[in-house]
Amino acid sequence: MNYNGYCLHSGFLGREGQEKLLLRIRDLLQDAPLYTPQMPRTGKPMSVRMSNCGTLGWVSDKQGYRYQEYHPENRIPWPAIPQILLDIWAGLAGYSAPPEACLINYYDAKARLGLHVDKDEIDMKAPIVSISLGDTALFRMGGTGRRDPTRSVRIISGDVMIMAGPARRCYHGVDRIYPGTSSLLAEGGRFNLTLRRVSTP
Numbered sequence: 720m721n722y723n724g725y726c727l728h729s730g731f732l733g734r735e736g737q738e739k740l741l742l743r744i745r746d747l748l749q750d751a752p753l754y755t756p757q758m759p760r761t762g763k764p765m766s767v768r769m770s771n772c773g774t775l776g777w778v779s780d781k782q783g784y785r786y787q788e789y790h791p792e793n794r795i796p797w798p799a800i801p802q803i804l805l806d807i808w809a810g811l812a813g814y815s816a817p818p819e820a821c822l823i824n825y826y827d828a829k830a831r832l833g834l835h836v837d838k839d840e841i842d843m844k845a846p847i848v849s850i851s852l853g854d855t856a857l858f859r860m861g862g863t864g865r866r867d868p869t870r871s872v873r874i875i876s877g878d879v880m881i882m883a884g885p886a887r888r889c890y891h892g893v894d895r896i897y898p899g900t901s902s903l904l905a906e907g908g909r910f911n912l913t914l915r916r917v918s919t920p
């Protein structure tokens with residue numbers, strides 16, 4: 720599927736690749752634990768828990784959305800992006816510069832992510848490469864306007880999604896997680912990793 724810069728590589732990572740990547744993610748979450756971000760202004764907690772790796776990480780709190788070099792709670796610089804992820808970017812992004820940030824989202828059975836456009840990156844020409852591990856998600860993809868028609872896609876463990884070009888400015892979100900659809904995570908739920916270029920190369 721390739722539609723206006725939106726591209727889904729179904730089953731890109733096999734079970735072994737998913738397990739290897741998951742081990743690396745669990746390892747770096749020891750140093751950069753998942754935290755509960757807050758919505759700008761209201762401070763309302765998000766249902767998705769987050770962390771990052773890379774020289775920059777995306778964070779959200781009462782002050783707003785931004786990229787910063789350290790974990791918002793322990794203030795330690797984010798761990799490096801694992802080589803497996805750098806290799807996926809190099810193979811699929813079609814972009815000469817490496818990613819600077821990898822946002823790690825964790826969804827439990829009840830978590831969801833509202834419609835949004837990722838626009839905190841200075842370099843909006845770079846694609847975002849997204850990797851999913853664990854339970855299936857119902858992903859919604861819309862247009863550049865918040866009220867444009869949307870289509871829904873089920874994203875499964877090992878799928879890799881690219882948003883490039885026009886799709887980079889389109890609204891999208893996660894409506895729900897289907898609990899028990901993957902045996903990858905012992906605790907259940909879903910990880911989504913989004914690799915991003917933040918600054919212009």
Ligand code: MD6
Pocket residue numbers: 824832837847848849858880881882891892893911913
């Ligand atoms: C998710 N993904 O799949 C949320 N954003 O859990 C995103 O918000 C996203 O997958 C930009 C590009 C790719 C994505």
Ligand code: FE
Pocket residue numbers: 835836837891
């Ligand atoms: Fe997004």
